[in-house]
Each structure stands twice: as C-alpha cells, then as structure tokens.
Amino acid sequence: MSDHIIVVRRHRGEAYDTPFLQTIPYGSLCLILLFIFLLIWFIIHITIRTGCYFFFRRKFMKMKIVLFMLVLTLIFSGSLYATAASEQAPAGTTTLRWAMWDADLTVYYKPLIDAYQARNPQIRIELVDLGSADFMTVVSTQLSGGANLDIITIKDIPGYANLVRQNRLEPLSSFIRSAGINSANYGGLIEQLTVNNEVYTLPFRSDFWLVYYNKDIFDRAGVPYPTNDMTLDQYDALARRVTSGSGANKIYGAHYHGWRSTTQLFGILDGKNTVVGGTYDFLAPYYERVVKQQDDGIVMSLAEIRTSGTHYSGAFFNSQIAMMNMGTWFIPTQIQQVARGEASSRNWGVVKYPHPDGVQAGTTLGTITGVSVNRNSRNKAAALAFIAFVAGPEGASVLARTGTIPAIMSNEVINSISSIAGFPSDANSKEALNVYKTYLEMPLHDRAADIEVVLNEAHDAIMLKNISITDGIRQMNDRIRPILR
Numbered sequence: 001m002s003d004h005i006i007v008v009r010r011h012r013g014e015a016y017d018t019p020f021l022q023t024i025p026y027g028s029l030c031l032i033l034l035f036i037f038l039l040i041w042f043i044i045h046i047t048i049r050t051g052c053y054f055f056f057r058r059k060f061m062k063m064k065i066v067l068f069m070l071v072l073t074l075i076f077s078g079s080l081y082a083t084a085a086s087e088q089a090p091a092g093t094t095t096l097r098w099a100m101w102d103a104d105l106t107v108y109y110k111p112l113i114d115a116y117q118a119r120n121p122q123i124r125i126e127l128v129d130l131g132s133a134d135f136m137t138v139v140s141t142q143l144s145g146g147a148n149l150d151i152i153t154i155k156d157i158p159g160y161a162n163l164v165r166q167n168r169l170e171p172l173s174s175f176i177r178s179a180g181i182n183s184a185n186y187g188g189l190i191e192q193l194t195v196n197n198e199v200y201t202l203p204f205r206s207d208f209w210l211v212y213y214n215k216d217i218f219d220r221a222g223v224p225y226p227t228n229d230m231t232l233d234q235y236d237a238l239a240r241r242v243t244s245g246s247g248a249n250k251i252y253g254a255h256y257h258g259w260r261s262t263t264q265l266f267g268i269l270d271g272k273n274t275v276v277g278g279t280y281d282f283l284a285p286y287y288e289r290v291v292k293q294q295d296d297g298i299v300m301s302l303a304e305i306r307t308s309g310t311h312y313s314g315a316f317f318n319s320q321i322a323m324m325n326m327g328t329w330f331i332p333t334q335i336q337q338v339a340r341g342e343a344s345s346r347n348w349g350v351v352k353y354p355h356p357d358g359v360q361a362g363t364t365l366g367t368i369t370g371v372s373v374n375r376n377s378r379n380k381a382a383a384l385a386f387i388a389f390v391a392g393p394e395g396a397s398v399l400a401r402t403g404t405i406p407a408i409m410s411n412e413v414i415n416s417i418s419s420i421a422g423f424p425s426d427a428n429s430k431e432a433l434n435v436y437k438t439y440l441e442m443p444l445h446d447r448a449a450d451i452e453v454v455l456n457e458a459h460d461a462i463m464l465k466n467i468s469i470t471d472g473i474r475q476m477n478d479r480i481r482p483i484l485r
Helices: 027-088 111-120 134-146 159-166 173-178 215-221 231-242 261-268 281-295 301-309 312-317 328-339 379-391 393-403 411-417 426-431 449-465 470-482
Strands: 004-011 094-100 123-129 151-154 200-215 323-327 348-352 364-373 437-440
Touching: 111 123, 111 379, 123 151, 123 379, 134 159, 134 281, 134 348, 151 379, 159 364, 159 449, 173 200, 200 215, 200 281, 200 379, 200 393, 215 231, 231 281, 231 323, 261 281, 261 364, 281 411, 281 449, 281 470, 301 393, 312 323, 312 328, 328 348, 348 426, 379 393, 393 411, 411 426
Parallel strands: 004 123, 094 123, 094 151, 364 437
Antiparallel strands: 151 364, 200 323, 200 348, 200 364
16 A cells, blocks of 8 residues: 555454554643643652752752753654654645455555545545455444544445435435536446435446357357357357367356356346346246256256356366356456466457347446445545546546456446456457446345345255246245335
C-alpha cells in the first residue's frame, strides 16, 4: 500500500492500530503536561518554604535540570503530535473511510486510490479492512453501532438487500441523475439493483460468464471453433462433434461444474423468468438437455465430478474438455498456469455465452461488487464523488489495467484487458468481452439465501439421478413458495 493510503484493520469490530497518543487532542495533551510541570514546581517550592531547603540544596540544580528537560519534553512531544496529525490529515483535507476486505490481496485498491488522490489532493482515503469472512454481516454490525464509515463495499446481493432494509445506505437515484451517470453503461445491472424505484449502490466490478475452449482439440477434430453467437442447440451439436475417446483418453465436448448456476441459469437469459419467482417449470428443457448430455457422455457426470474430486480448472488445464462455461474470474488463472508451464491447454480462446433462441448474443450471467455511501456519513458529498469515480469510466480503466473486469465495458477497457500478456490474440476472444446484457446469478431478494438452499439441493438430486427432473422441479415449487409468503 502507498504511504498515502491508510489501512485500518479491525478485530472484533474495533480498530486496534491507532497510536494512543493520537487519540488525545493536542490541546488536552499540552494541558496535561503543563499540569504535571506546575505540580512538580509547587512541590519543590513548598519543600523549600517548609525548611527542607538544606536537604534539597544539593539536588536543587539537578531538579532545575529535570524541570528544564520537562519543558523541552512538552515542546518536543507537542511537535511530534502536530507532525503526526499533519501526516494523518493535513489542514483542509477530507478523510474518507472505505469499508472493504483483503487490502493486501486485492490488486485494484491502491491504483484506484492513487488515481483519485492525484487529481483530488484534498481527499485522503482510509481503507478499513474488515476481513473477507462474513464481511457483509460485520459491515451491518459496524453501521448499527454508528461506526465512522463513509464508503461501503457491497460484496453480495443478500448482504446488499439487508443493508437496504436496515436503511443504512444513501439513496443514489437523484445523484445518478444530477451527476450525469449513464445507467445504460452498466448493461442492465442498475435496474437489477433497484429496490422500490431506488438504487443504493453503483457496481464497479463485474465478473460474467463466457465459454472457454481448447483450440488444439478442435484442430485435431477438424471442427470449426465456437463462435460469438451460438444458440444452445448449436452449442450442444458442437460439443458432440468434439467428444472423443474413452477412459483415461476421454475428451468431453463440454463441461458443467457442480454449481446449479451452470444449468439453471440458462433459463433466465430470456429475461422472462427468475430463480426467485417461486415457479420453476421453465427449467425443465434446460435440465433435459444437460441430463441427456451427461447420459450420452458428452459432459462429465456430476457423480463422477464429486467422486473424483475434479475441479473445472484441472480438467481444462489438462485438456480433458473442449469447451467450458465459466466466469471471467478464470481468465487470470488460466493465463498464469500457461505462463508457468503447468497447463497443456496453451492454445485457448473464449467466446460469448451460448443463448436460447431469440435471445441477443452477448447476453450472459454475472456477479457484481458495488460501492455505496453510508447514509450517516459526515462527508456525504465527497463520498458520492469518489464512488462516481470508482464506478465510472475512469475507474473502469484503472481496474482493467490490473486485469480486473470492471462493471463498465468500454472499448478502452476491452483493449486494455485483451492486451494483457497471455490473453488469446484472436479477434473473437477480444469480442467476447463485449457484453450485451448481464443478469445477476442471484437476483435481489430478501429471502435469496433461503431460496438458494432449496435450488442447490434440488439441482444435486436431479443431476445425481436421485429424483426425476419432474420431481426435482416439483420440489423447488413446493418448498420455495412457502418461503416467499
């Protein structure tokens, strides 16, 4: 971290690295030291007046020296205090306290802050690292206790919904209009983050789903590469053409990791359905397709994935799969493994997510990280200006240079990410980063966590063939409807 970026780490909700001296106002410190000085002088004076002069006569010079040193200490300590205070918050500086997690492990905090402070020297950003574990719960507790926080990072949708319900976040709709922020730049995310016609966070980071593919497998099979406009039927046909071998030499045409999102969320890409609606019959054709692919050996079965402990990254690194639907978070991992010589899938690419008939190419799924302002912030105007920068085009450019996918995908951002060493050089891979619309993996809902449990359990039961697709969907309907009442 830069010398100009303060990081405060909290333990059990309390800051523990603030020097004690700086917690005492300078005026109070001077009065305390002056009181001690006068008290000692008074004791010496009374001692002399009461006849103990001869006892202290030999030591009086020493005492004067001590007193002289005390005066110097008063002046010196005051100077130190003033210097420390000046370094912490120069005159005219506004300090914004930003609640976040993993300051030392996250590559974009320092570049974002450095860029903003370079053009706004009157602003000082203080990172308050609350740790990644239960971050949103800790933030809620901090705000409930009146913590001095200005900017709040939003880590997940259920936590966001909770803070909105508690009235902890500043409404942003009027600010978005007055600041001229174009909601369309966020690919529909602002609308999905709106609660009762009000939005309380600006997304600044967004990971979305793509298809990763192994070019060498397609080349050996003599099959054209995937394209940036594939329907689910075309994706299925392509996966079947590149499936080959058996046993240890088996190459699967596609791969679905064990998450329910790899199957269920095909069903929300048309914008007509949602996984928090209470009715799940719309998922039937998507389960029928994936279960058939599993039965036909086109994809690895969930039972095999669980039994063998296969991770999607290992299967792709080892060239066991031709295609894989996965999020953009895997891009830097794949680049790193290839650079280290630890992945045989050196010749790879990405294309846009496959879509149902009638859905625009580039429609995909995603997760977001947002920035909000504490409703009780003492520096509300300055905090709003900062989050507009972080979540705006300039902040997006800073994020892209670190290899992080921002919520706003401009041509500059796409060029920056695609020029990172190790990113595929073909035009289709670069174009894959151009998203048309992103739907949140878990939409905004105050019972999202409870719904998630049921969806996961039903998904596993269907894919492990413990129940039929019909019974699995009936289970979703019967168990989630009561949750929504």
